[in-house]
Structures are given as C-alpha cells and as structure tokens.
Amino acid sequence: MAKNFVLGIDIGSSGVQSVVAGWDKRGEGLKILGVGSSPSSGIRRGKIIDIEETSKSLKASVVMAEKKSGLRLRSGVLSVGGTDLAYVRSKGLIMVSRANHEISEFDAARALEQCQSNIEPLTNREVLHSFALSFTVDGQFKTPDPTGMVGSKLECEAIFITALSRDIKNVVRVAELSGFMAEDVIASPIAAARAVLPKRHKEVGAMLIDIGAGTSSLAVFEEGLPISLEVLPYGSANITSDLAIGFKTTIDEAENMKKNFSASSASSKKQAADIISARLSDIFELTNKHLKKIDRVKLLPAGVVLTGGGARLPDLPDFVKDYLELPVRMGDFEETRMPDGLDIGPWSVAVGLCIMAYDASQGRPGFGSNLTAKTKNAAFRWLKSLLP
Incomplete structure (x- = not known):
C-alpha cells in the first residue's frame, strides 16, 4: 500500500526538533516514525542570527530522525517563531459575481483577497496564514461559510498572521x-495549537501558551479559528538565568535546580520559588495584557x-490558573502518539507541522488549506525568487 511521509522541523531557541511521520491510503491516521533533537546554535529568542550554525543544528536533528525512521527525506515543513510574529485583522466587501446572486467559492475567495488588499502596506513583512473568520451577506446575515447562499453583497472579516520577510527567508x-x-513555513504557535488544542476547545474559546526557552507564544481561538497571536520575549531560559544569579551558581546547576525544584531543601526551595514566581509573573502579566x-x-x-x-515546571498549571483565573490543563496529542518515554511539550510544534501536512493531503479544511493556499503559495514564490 502506498505510503506518504512528512518531515516536520521546529527551529527553537534551545533545540531543533525533527519528526518524521507517515500515513497510507487505508486511513489509519498519522504515525510518528522517528524523532531527532539537536541543541540549537545560531538562534536567539526563536530567531536565526547565524545561518551556518543553525544549519548544522538542523542537519544533526534531521539525520537523527531519519536514522530512527529508516527513511531519507529531502524536503520538510519548517516553523518560524520569534517576537516579530504578529497578526492583523481586516474586512473586505465585494459584489457577488453570478447573475442569480448565488454565492460561490470563488466569491468567498475574492472577499478574502479584498480583506488582504485593504491591509495597510506590510513593510518588510509577508503573510504566512490567512483565515476567514466570518462572512456577512447583504450586511445582515453572518455565517462561517456563505457558499450556496443568495445575496448581492458579500463582506468578509479575516485575520492574517505575518512574519518578517527576512525571518522566513532565513x-x-x-x-x-x-x-x-x-x-x-508555518508560524510555530499555529502548528503547536494544531497538535495540542482539542477541536472542542478551539470552538468554545481557548488559549494556547507555548513556553519555550527564549520566548512564550500565545494563540487565542474561538469558533475553531485563531483570533489573536503574540510571542512574548520571556521563556524558561530566563528562569534559569534568574536562578543562576540568585544562587550565585552556574547555568547548568541552575537548570538542574529548576528541573528538580520539588527535591530542594526547605530554605533553598523558598528562595527558588520566589525567583521562579517573579519571572512567571512577568510572563503572565503580559499574557493578561494580551487578553x-x-x-x-x-x-x-x-x-x-x-x-x-518550559511548561513542565512543578505546580505551573495551578500558578497559571490563579493568575489568569481560567481553567488550565497540560497539552496532549489526540491524533497521534509520541514514542514511549518522550515528553510531549518540546515536540508540539514539530508534531503539529506533520499533522498540518497530513490535513492538507486529506483535503481537510484547516490551517493553510483552501482559501489560504493562494496567499501562501504567492508568498513562497516571492521568497524563492530572492534566494541565490
């Protein structure tokens, strides 16, 4: 039976995570076949600052994943992150094209394109993802899908996820x-959300918080779609640095202290708790500002x-629950499984990249498919034209 494979590569501040996954025509879903991880070099706060060093880290990670899967892949889906990821919302209005005023998929696509045309010029930025949040027919009836309805005017409200052109090019x-x-290339918070945010959560309203080493990514969803996104300039590495300064110790010892916080003595545990709490307060104060x-x-x-x-800190869910006054749970994969013994958290973006590729192969509506495909393909043709 013919089988399809995908390579998802998450370029993070502390490590490059690679996942090889596959599926076949029997409809058994996506299976993870191999994973690889390599310490990051040439990356700071989710942004590439040294092309050659980062390429070495990426290659080491991919080679490990390929070796475990027994496959050799020459292409993959990659993430882009960093504090310059942003979003913008826009509206666009068109006249329905058919004489009988029946709204077609073409009309919906035109309305989405008009939304993008109405955005102020994006200086040195490109649109990574576009999502039609809602359509309004003749200024009265709002719907997520206007296809087949009758009306003379169609208005679309959409959200566009953007990144710096140089970051995508890098x-x-x-x-x-x-x-x-x-x-x-896919925005890392969008990929992580695809992996760990349950469909029901995205429908009724939920926030993903992806705590990495150099940054923390936020993505808020309602009615199945993202309504906002932000990347904060703090992550778990800041906690490690704070502990190293507070205890006058090495970074390695501070990292070990953070991971084994519950095993510390009573006196050092209180001091460590105060240091960790102060930095977490910075992260979740900014999170509350976003909300x-x-x-x-x-x-x-x-x-x-x-x-x-960075989300595996002891008692972190309780801290977040008290600070944001919202229910909190740890993310888990519902559509695939990691190899035994591997923590889900560091792999959510890479696995999400693979799931999104699988979605596209199945023709499922979702991130990057259907109405968004034209926008993304145009951006990629532009990018490749700039490369030597």
Missing part, C-alpha cells in the same frame, strides 16, 4: 544549506492549554 536558507527543501487587548480576560470557557519545553 528559515528557507537554513534548510537549503542543510540539504533540504522547505516545502512550507485585555482582545476583551477576553476571564472569558475563555475552555481556558488555557500549556505546552512547550
């Missing part, structure tokens, strides 16, 4: 130097889902 270049072709900006403070019924390598 990701593509790193892949090429490592001997791989970048099939697609306030979008009028969702204490108003997400499904609450918060935590993921990322």
